[in-house]
Amino acid sequence: MKQFTDVHDLGDIQVALKEAFEIKKDRFKDIELVKNKTLMMIFFNSSLRTRLSTQKAATNLGMNVIVLDMNQGAWQLETERGVIMDGDKPEHLLEAIPVIGCYCDIIGVRSFARFENKEYDYNEVVINQFIQYSGRPVFSMEAATRHPLQSFADLITIEEYKKTARPKVVMSWAPHPHPLPQAVPNSFAEWMNATDYEFVITHPEGYELAPNFVGNARVEYDQMKAFEGADFIYAKNWSAYTGDNYGQILSKDRAWTVGTEHMAVTNNAYFMHCLPVRRNMIVTDDVIESPQSIVIPEAANREISAQVVLKRLLEGLE
Ligand code: AN0
Numbered sequence: 001m002k003q004f005t006d007v008h009d010l011g012d013i014q015v016a017l018k019e020a021f022e023i024k025k026d027r028f029k030d031i032e033l034v035k036n037k038t039l040m041m042i043f044f045n046s047s048l049r050t051r052l053s054t055q056k057a058a059t060n061l062g063m064n065v066i067v068l069d070m071n072q073g074a075w076q077l078e079t080e081r082g083v084i085m086d087g088d089k090p091e092h093l094l095e096a097i098p099v100i101g102c103y104c105d106i107i108g109v110r111s112f113a114r115f116e117n118k119e120y121d122y123n124e125v126v127i128n129q130f131i132q133y134s135g136r137p138v139f140s141m142e143a144a145t146r147h148p149l150q151s152f153a154d155l156i157t158i159e160e161y162k163k164t165a166r167p168k169v170v171m172s173w174a175p176h177p178h179p180l181p182q183a184v185p186n187s188f189a190e191w192m193n194a195t196d197y198e199f200v201i202t203h204p205e206g207y208e209l210a211p212n213f214v215g216n217a218r219v220e221y222d223q224m225k226a227f228e229g230a231d232f233i234y235a236k237n238w239s240a241y242t243g244d245n246y247g248q249i250l251s252k253d254r255a256w257t258v259g260t261e262h263m264a265v266t267n268n269a270y271f272m273h274c275l276p277v278r279r280n281m282i283v284t285d286d287v288i289e290s291p292q293s294i295v296i297p298e299a300a301n302r303e304i305s306a307q308v309v310l311k312r313l314l315e316g317l318e
């Protein structure tokens with residue numbers, strides 16, 4: 001594998017899942033796969049899980065790891081080409097990226113949507129510049145429009161917990177005080193559409209995601225109706241995508257906060273969230289602390305999804 005930015009890079013997802021479960025059984029089995037290979041993790045945004053789980057996965061494979069937080073100690077980077085750099089940014093991304101590439105074999109990048117320009121975000125300008133100019137295989141640690149390491153871990157988790165071959169999975173919008181990217185819901189939808197699960201998306205009007213991510217999912221505006229008979233509830237906030245509302249908050253309606261009354265109409269569904277989660281905005285204390293909440297095993301599977309991806313990228317090195 002040469003890069004990992006979306007579900008298609010993995011090829012057959014059943015094969016990838018099989019690989020994930022083999023790694024989960026013995027996560028140190030590939031430690032002799034490579035010697036002296038270095039992973040560089042570049043963060044333009046904060047992280048707890050991605051940073052820790054990806055570093056753990058890399059060390060399971062015997063890699064060396066360098067982590068760079070671009071907002072702490074690195075030069076502030078200009079990203080637009082053609083800008084006269086007489087402002088407060090001393091370095092350009094177009095030099096920084098190939099320099100970073102000199103010191104490592106594989107690069108992970110976290111760069112969220114900025115909400116300044118929808119086209120810039122949806123063209124994935126930052127991660128694509130890393131792909132183009134670093135000379136190294138690049139993988140997404142959440143880019144502007146997708147979070148594939150998360151979605152892969154979510155899929156592994158559903159496979160572990162599902163009680164029927166074709167579970168009903170419901171992704172529900174929930175309120176949040178700040179505007180959040182669409183990357184997690186876009187990506188989750190993309191991965192769910194690559195399975196044969198029954199997949200439903202529920203959100204207030206105005207929160208429609210880009211049609212290429214929604215795909216064949218059923219969109220149901222009545223949250224309670226969507227939850228009926230669900231086997232998995234996947235909660236997430238996102239800001240508006242459509243038209244001039246891009247990046248805006250249209251609702252903070254706490255009727256959408258997932259509570260016991262919502263879970264009561266499901267098929268004793270498991271509750272999932274990528275974390276970090278705002279309690280009593282996205283989900284009540286009672287639901288997230290209930291035995292049906294699988295947010296911690298879901299986070300644990302981030303190590304596994306990262307290890308599959310790193311192993312494949314290592315195998316693809318020339
Ligand atoms: C981020 C988001 O919604 O994309 C990261 C989630 C993994 N969440 C926040 O910024 C709170």
Ligand code: CP
Nearest residue numbers: 047048049050274275
């Ligand atoms: N779920 C997730 O990616 O968490 P972090 O933002 O803490 O990495």
